[in-house]
Amino acid sequence: MPRRNPRNTLRSLYRHSFALDPAADAEFYRIVLPLLREPGIQNLDAYIQHSDITLLHHVISVSYLTYRACKRLGLNYEAGARAGILHDFVTYDWHDPDPSHRLHGFRHPYFALANAKAITALSAVEENAIVRHMWPLTPIPPRYKEAWVLTLVDKYCATKETLRKYQKHPEDLVS
Numbered sequence: 001m002p003r004r005n006p007r008n009t010l011r012s013l014y015r016h017s018f019a020l021d022p023a024a025d026a027e028f029y030r031i032v033l034p035l036l037r038e039p040g041i042q043n044l045d046a047y048i049q050h051s052d053i054t055l056l057h058h059v060i061s062v063s064y065l066t067y068r069a070c071k072r073l074g075l076n077y078e079a080g081a082r083a084g085i086l087h088d089f090v091t092y093d094w095h096d097p098d099p100s101h102r103l104h105g106f107r108h109p110y111f112a113l114a115n116a117k118a119i120t121a122l123s124a125v126e127e128n129a130i131v132r133h134m135w136p137l138t139p140i141p142p143r144y145k146e147a148w149v150l151t152l153v154d155k156y157c158a159t160k161e162t163l164r165k166y167q168k169h170p171e172d173l174v175s
């Protein structure tokens with residue numbers, strides 16, 4: 001039985017999302033760099049997503065894993081990578097109990113979609129991946145395969161981030 005390449009497991013890809021290299025990951029950078037240069041996206045570094053992982057790092061992890069999975073599956077990996085960066089594009093800390101973003105879990109895909117449209121033109125696949133990524137919390141499921149990949153990857157990354165408090169070595173950034 002062929003052995004799985006250890007560099008291509010979900011866990012190793014997740015780890016690699018913390019050590020991206022502009023030369024080795026040139027194609028990924030080419031796709032996402034215009035978005036990462038946007039001040040609104042850079043500002044995601046000011047907010048915590050889960051544990052001590054910033055929202056900026058969360059969207060980079062989701063984008064990279066979605067890109068790799070879509071590429072492997074013969075899907076539109078550019079749309080997957082771009083939607084990954086944009087899927088949680090909000091302008092507030094969701095832990096802050098401000099009434100303007102009450103029900104964050106249900107509403108933030110729509111906030112992210114509006115913010116994304118303000119900085120770039122979106123394809124139908126990208127738009128659907130952003131607005132449906134909270135399924136099944138929001139009941140309408142994704143329409144495209146790329147959007148399904150992003151939805152599943154997002155849950156994987158959120159779980160890894162949330163479980164950091166149980167890590168034996170919390171100084172290890174990615175477990």
Ligand SMILES: [Fe+2]
Nearest residue numbers: 087088108133
């Ligand atoms: Fe989200």
Ligand SMILES: [Fe+2]
Nearest residue numbers: 062087088154
């Ligand atoms: Fe997310």
